[in-house]
Structure formats: structure tokens, C-alpha cells
Amino acid sequence: xxxxxxxxxxxxxxxxxxxxxxxxxxxxxxxxxxxxxxxxxxxxxxxxxxxxxxxxxxxxxxxxxxxxxxxxxxxxxxxxxxxxxxxxxxxxxxxxxxxxxxxxxxxxxxxxxxxxxxxx
Numbered sequence: 001x002x003x004x005x006x007x008x009x010x011x012x013x014x015x016x017x018x019x020x021x022x023x024x025x026x027x028x029x030x031x032x033x034x035x036x037x038x039x040x041x042x043x044x045x046x047x048x049x050x051x052x053x054x055x056x057x058x059x060x061x062x063x064x065x066x067x068x069x070x071x072x073x074x075x076x077x078x079x080x081x082x083x084x085x086x087x088x089x090x091x092x093x094x095x096x097x098x099x100x101x102x103x104x105x106x107x108x109x110x111x112x113x114x115x116x117x118x119x120x
Contacts, residue, residue: 002031003038003074024058028065037068037118041078048084054096062093067104071111 001007010026024042031039042062046052054062066077076092094100104111 001039001041001043002036003040004036006031006034006036008034008036022055022058022061024054025061028061035118037065037115038072038074039065039069039077040075041080043080043082045082045084051083051089052081054079054081056097059093059097060100063097063100064102064104066093067102067111068115071104071108071115 008027008030010021010023010030012023012026013021023044027042028039031037044052044054062077062079069076076094079091079093079096081089
């Protein structure tokens with residue numbers, strides 16, 4: 001769910017050449033394709049009755065996207081996990097990826113300039 005109210009969907013998928021598409025990275029790419037850079041929440045559902053696991057790579061993708069929110073004073077992206085049976089766990093990428101790093105930390109002016117060019 002983006003800050004503009006748009007809902008994007010993605011799934012983890014593999015292809016014959018072993019180019020795995022991570023679900024969080026995929027949904028963030030879809031939003032970015034629409035120039036929708038500020039995400040409010042991402043919901044992940046696994047097989048019914050099981051809690052999904054979120055790979056390090058997807059947590060890093062989420063943390064990078066959440067850094068856009070932090071840069072402009074918006075709340076961090078909520079990461080919501082569901083076991084498919086009506087139970088949910090909620091956190092943020094900042095909590096889910098302790099001691100994370102981000103382009104925003106290394107090049108804050110570049111991120112600020114990019115976001116100024118794409119104001120919403």
C-alpha cells in the first residue's frame with residue numbers, strides 16, 4: 001500500500017535461468033515503475049497456517065525504500081506478516097534488519113535530490 005493509496009502485488013518467482021524475483025523487491029519495483037516512491041505498508045502471506053520468512057535481500061530492499069520515507073519525514077514502512085489464518089505480526093524494516101545500511105546513509109544528498117525531483 002503506497003502513500004497515494006495504490007495497491008501493488010508481487011510474488012516470489014524463479015525462471016529457467018535462476019533469476020529469482022524476490023516478492024518485496026518485486027512490489028517495490030512495481031511501485032517505482034509508477035513513480036510511487038513512498039510506501040506505507042507491505043503485507044506478506046505464506047502458505048496457509050505458516051508464517052512467511054522474509055529473506056535478507058527483501059529486508060534490505062524494504063529498508064532502502066523505507067529510507068525514502070525517513071528522508072521526507074514520513075513514518076517507516078510497516079512490514080506485516082500473515083499466517084493466512086487471520087493472524088498478523090507487524091514490525092518495520094528498521095527493526096527487521098538490525099544494523100542495516102542504506103544509500104541514504106552514504107549519499108544523503110543524492111537521495112534528497114532524487115526525492116525532490118519526484119515529489120508527491
